[in-house]
Amino acid sequence: MDFDLMASSLPKLLNAAVVTLKLLSVSLIVGLLIGLLFAILRLNKNIFVNQFAYGYSYLFRGTPLLVQIFIIYFGLGQIESLRESFLWVILKEPYWCAIIAFALNTGAYTSEILRSAFQTIKPGVIEAGKSLGIPSKIIFYKIQIPIAIRQSLPAYGNEIILMMKGTSLASTVTLMDLTGVAKYIISTTFKPIEVFIVAGGIYLFMTFIIHNVIKFLEKKYSFNS
Amino acid sequence: MLKLKERTMNIFKKTIFSVLLSLLVIGNVNADKIRIGTEGAYPPWNSKDESGKLIGFEIELAYTLCRYIGKQCTVVEQDWDGMIPALIMRKFDAIMAGMSITAERQKAISFSQGYADEVASLAVMKGSSLEGLDTPAGINLTKPNAEAKKALKTITAALAGKTVCVQTATIHQNFLDSGDVGKVNVRTYKTQDEVNLDLASGRCDAALAAAVAFSDYAEKSGKPVVLTGPTFSGGAFGNGVGVGIRKDDTELLKAFNQAINKARKNGDISRIAIKWFGFDASM
Numbered sequence: 001m002d003f004d005l006m007a008s009s010l011p012k013l014l015n016a017a018v019v020t021l022k023l024l025s026v027s028l029i030v031g032l033l034i035g036l037l038f039a040i041l042r043l044n045k046n047i048f049v050n051q052f053a054y055g056y057s058y059l060f061r062g063t064p065l066l067v068q069i070f071i072i073y074f075g076l077g078q079i080e081s082l083r084e085s086f087l088w089v090i091l092k093e094p095y096w097c098a099i100i101a102f103a104l105n106t107g108a109y110t111s112e113i114l115r116s117a118f119q120t121i122k123p124g125v126i127e128a129g130k131s132l133g134i135p136s137k138i139i140f141y142k143i144q145i146p147i148a149i150r151q152s153l154p155a156y157g158n159e160i161i162l163m164m165k166g167t168s169l170a171s172t173v174t175l176m177d178l179t180g181v182a183k184y185i186i187s188t189t190f191k192p193i194e195v196f197i198v199a200g201g202i203y204l205f206m207t208f209i210i211h212n213v214i215k216f217l218e219k220k221y222s223f224n225s
Numbered sequence: 226m227l228k229l230k231e232r233t234m235n236i237f238k239k240t241i242f243s244v245l246l247s248l249l250v251i252g253n254v255n256a257d258k259i260r261i262g263t264e265g266a267y268p269p270w271n272s273k274d275e276s277g278k279l280i281g282f283e284i285e286l287a288y289t290l291c292r293y294i295g296k297q298c299t300v301v302e303q304d305w306d307g308m309i310p311a312l313i314m315r316k317f318d319a320i321m322a323g324m325s326i327t328a329e330r331q332k333a334i335s336f337s338q339g340y341a342d343e344v345a346s347l348a349v350m351k352g353s354s355l356e357g358l359d360t361p362a363g364i365n366l367t368k369p370n371a372e373a374k375k376a377l378k379t380i381t382a383a384l385a386g387k388t389v390c391v392q393t394a395t396i397h398q399n400f401l402d403s404g405d406v407g408k409v410n411v412r413t414y415k416t417q418d419e420v421n422l423d424l425a426s427g428r429c430d431a432a433l434a435a436a437v438a439f440s441d442y443a444e445k446s447g448k449p450v451v452l453t454g455p456t457f458s459g460g461a462f463g464n465g466v467g468v469g470i471r472k473d474d475t476e477l478l479k480a481f482n483q484a485i486n487k488a489r490k491n492g493d494i495s496r497i498a499i500k501w502f503g504f505d506a507s508m
Contacts, residue, residue: 074419077426092428094412174390174412174423183306184413187394190309190333 006194009185013195016181017202023095023167023177027102028160034103035110039148042115053111060108065166069101073173098170106163113159117151118144150221157214161207168203178202259296259477260317261287262303266416268441269501270323270343270466282501283321286340289493290468293484306394306415309333312469318477319470323435325396325463335472337481339465340494342508344456345397346436347380347389348424351449355383355431358454366405366460376455381407383454388412390420390429397433400461424450437502465508 041053060068076082076091090096121144129139171180182199186192263271263283271281279300291298303311305322312320312334323343326336344363349355358380364373384406391397393413401411414420417434421442424432432439436456443450468485470478488494494507 074422074426077423077428083427094428172415174414183393186310187306187398188329190313190330192307192310 002189002191002194005189005191006198009182009195009198012181012185013178013199013202016176016178017206019176019180020164020167020170020178021206023098023102023170023175024160024164026099027106027167028163030099030103031106031110031163034107035114038107038111039114039118042111043118057108057111060105061112065101065105066169066172068105069098069169069173072101073097094170094173094175098167098173098175102163102167102170105166106159109159109162110156113152113155114148117148117155120151121147150223153214153218153221157211157218160210160214164206164210165203257297259291259294259298259319261291261298261300261319261321262308262311262317263287263300263320264305264308264322264416265302266305266418267323267435267438268445269437270435271321282341282497282506283323285497285501286488286494287321289488289497290481290484293487294480304415305392308394309469312471315471318474319468319481321468323466324469326465326467327396327399327461327463329399330469333472334469335474335478336467336469337478338485339467339508340485340489341498341506342458342465343435343437343506344458345400345433345462346439346452346456347431347433347454348439348450349431349453350424350427351451353430353453355387356451356453358383360455363456363458365458366462367458369460373455377405380454381405384409384431386410387430388428390414390423390432392417392420392434395434396462400457401433403461405461421446421448421450437506 038053038056042050042057044050044053072091073094076097082088082091090100125143125147126139129143130136134142167177168179170177171183174180176184178199182195185195189195263279263281265271265273265279265281267281269282271279271283274280279302284300287298287300300321301317303316303322308320308322308324309330311317320334324330324336325343326339330336347355347358360376360379361372364376366373369377385408388410389401390412391401391414393415398411398413400406401409412423412429414423417438420429420432420434421439423429425446425448431453436452439450439452442448468481470481485494489507495505498504498506
């Protein structure tokens, strides 16, 4: 074990963890909006609308994230008409390609989490609102959404942790995230065990933080308190 | 009923025994073989055909060298970025993967004498502003002369602010990181194939790799990839390509050095090189 190497790579890896956290937070915010939109579409009575939303979640949950990121980065880069369009400004950058892939992926899972949360809301709650004369729009925003968010917290916490680990795939499209920098250090020192132990430790620490924040939120918004 | 159970138990035991035995036998056979690691993604040095079989200059040379050593060989595949760690962890006994002999790598492993040499070059897409740089045909960076220094200055000015793509953990990456051509925006990829794809898509302003890697890609893909600037050798680019061997494996190192001597003398290396490169890259 080369402890000197572990110590000297720690600051570089911590710097890279910032990139990982940036990727994670941007994709989660965009993914949450996508997820909420598609969860609502899934509950729509129109068969074309809800089947479209189902198709999206089926496609992105049914294929590996690595394949999605490769199709968006290397695949779309092969289409010449796309390269000449305004979209290329965004798709040229590995950072945005990674964000698009991560957001679409986590959006698909989030839409499923939120949909099932909406469906667990007891009809009595909505009926109570109606009988008080509250307009259905307000029932949706003030009653259904808050309950759904509370219901989906444990599952969504898992999704955040899965996504955090998923961001390590950003290194396959040249981004220097935590995994990317770890690989770079290994490429000059040829000592994968030491470097990956430190990188793994940082991932574990981030999981620890996320896990506890979610636990805190769960407690705070629990129905019993 | 009991008998049947006993009989199945017996068959079960026998199967386990024979599987264990065959594992032992296979283990022994493998111990006698030299396992050679290659990447299989760096044509014409080493690559794969449509059926997934490893082919290329180094695959053919590996089997030739093993004939001179007088041992059986198997060539196994390994991702480039894990090549040296895999050798150290004994996943195989030797590396033949277009790996240049550099001081940095020699800290971790030993190298045989060089068996072939490659020159590196920048490549751009036809029509790029970087095409046709005013530099000599080739420069050596071991002890750069005035001409080479001037060429480096020209390249530094041309590449300022540009994105240059390379395969990770290569001499080409080392060269760009060394600062000899100023601060360029270096992007690293897992394989040379991915470097080629992004050069063609326009994400890279230029790419740096073995000159043959680009000419091979241009020929096979039909994409207008052209070389620009001088060819590079020496310095960060190392001293030819050799067989990588674990430091404690001095016997194997000796065996490979002798085999390379014999193969060179008999013209085998030149013959195989001309077959795969189209010119004599042997050394």
